Amino acid sequence: MSKIIHTPSLANIEEHSDVSASFVIEPLHTGYGMTLGNSLRRVLLSSIAGASVTAFKIEGVSHEFSTVPGVKEDVVDIMLNLKRLKFRVFSDEPQNVRIEFKGKGIVTGKDIKVNADVEVVNPEQVIATIDDSKTNFVVDLIVETGRGYRTIEVGAAKKPSDMIALDAIFSPVLRVRYKVEHTRVGQITDLDKLTISIDTDSSITPKDAFEEAAAILVNQYTALAGATRVEVAPVLKSAGVSDVEGNDDPSELLVSIEDLNLTARTTNALINNEIHTLKDLFSLSDAELRDLKGFGQKALDEVKDKLAEMEL
Numbered sequence: 286m287s288k289i290i291h292t293p294s295l296a297n298i299e300e301h302s303d304v305s306a307s308f309v310i311e312p313l314h315t316g317y318g319m320t321l322g323n324s325l326r327r328v329l330l331s332s333i334a335g336a337s338v339t340a341f342k343i344e345g346v347s348h349e350f351s352t353v354p355g356v357k358e359d360v361v362d363i364m365l366n367l368k369r370l371k372f373r374v375f376s377d378e379p380q381n382v383r384i385e386f387k388g389k390g391i392v393t394g395k396d397i398k399v400n401a402d403v404e405v406v407n408p409e410q411v412i413a414t415i416d417d418s419k420t421n422f423v424v425d426l427i428v429e430t431g432r433g434y435r436t437i438e439v440g441a442a443k444k445p446s447d448m449i450a451l452d453a454i455f456s457p458v459l460r461v462r463y464k465v466e467h468t469r470v471g472q473i474t475d476l477d478k479l480t481i482s483i484d485t486d487s488s489i490t491p492k493d494a495f496e497e498a499a500a501i502l503v504n505q506y507t508a509l510a511g512a513t514r515v516e517v518a519p520v521l522k523s524a525g526v527s528d529v530e531g532n533d534d535p536s537e538l539l540v541s542i543e544d545l546n547l548t549a550r551t552t553n554a555l556i557n558n559e560i561h562t563l564k565d566l567f568s569l570s571d572a573e574l575r576d577l578k579g580f581g582q583k584a585l586d587e588v589k590d591k592l593a594e595m596e597l
Contacts, residue, residue: 290314298492304484306491311468311478318465318477325481326461328498331433335457335488336372339435340444344423349449355420358413366413367426368451370394371406371486374430384424389415392422403428406488431455458494460484542566551587554579
């Protein structure tokens with residue numbers, strides 16, 4: 286058995302919605318499905334950057350155990366609603382934003398007067414309900430960026446003296462699940478296939494969260510590896526992917542698609558899908574070829590006949 290640990294590939298991304306997606310990584314060295322799955326899950330849930338309200342002040346209120354005249358909710362309920370607000374912040378500095386609401390009605394995230402560095406992701410989030418038409422509801426908020434969870438004790442040490450501190454959940458990733466299955470490549474039957482499903486709060490896409498988590502792990506492990514480097518093995522092709530058998534001459538794999546003398550329609554379909562050489566062609570399974578834009582079963586049959594003619 287080879288001592289080389291082959292590099293996996295991101296085989297597929299299935300987007301269920303704007304805030305939910307699944308990522309398939311395969312083929313992985315034996316046992317690495319659990320190794321990568323667990324480490325990525327922990328980083329996704331604890332270390333992805335996000336933004337949250339960390340302190341607030343309601344005009345006329347001195348502490349969190351008060352009631353606000355003309356407002357249905359007490360201050361504790363308003364605190365809980367403020368913690369449910371989600372933001373995108375385009376600055377590393379704390380941002381000061383304000384709510385000014387007059388008269389009866391429901392105060393929501395869209396009533397926050399933001400600046401150019403702050404965007405409310407869930408403007409429909411209810412903050413308070415005003416019962417009295419004479420009420421003037423004014424709230425100042427501090428929105429900060431961070432990672433993971435920050436306790437109220439840490440927040441209290443940083444807040445202005447006239448504001449009420451909040452514990453902050455910065456993480457924009459709501460849920461991460463992973464599943465490890467067996468897969469095979471040729472005669473190697475004990476490889477792993479990892480599927481990671483990620484749900485976010487919409488302030489970041491699942492793909493961006495996945496890539497940020499992977500980059501964090503790369504930085505951490507690179508710092509520990511020092512000058513040691515491991516030989517990079519080629520990416521294995523997963524089950525169902527066509528392979529070239531009995532052909533050790535790499536120059537044949539670099540033959541241009543245009544030199545195969547296929548019909549113009551088939552040639553253009555391959556080139557338009559970034560398939561320029563035989564190597565690119567062999568990296569896709571029959572099912573993946575059929576799914577290409579402008580490509581179908583007839584074109585696939587033509588390609589197979591041409592490869593058979595070339596004894597590949």
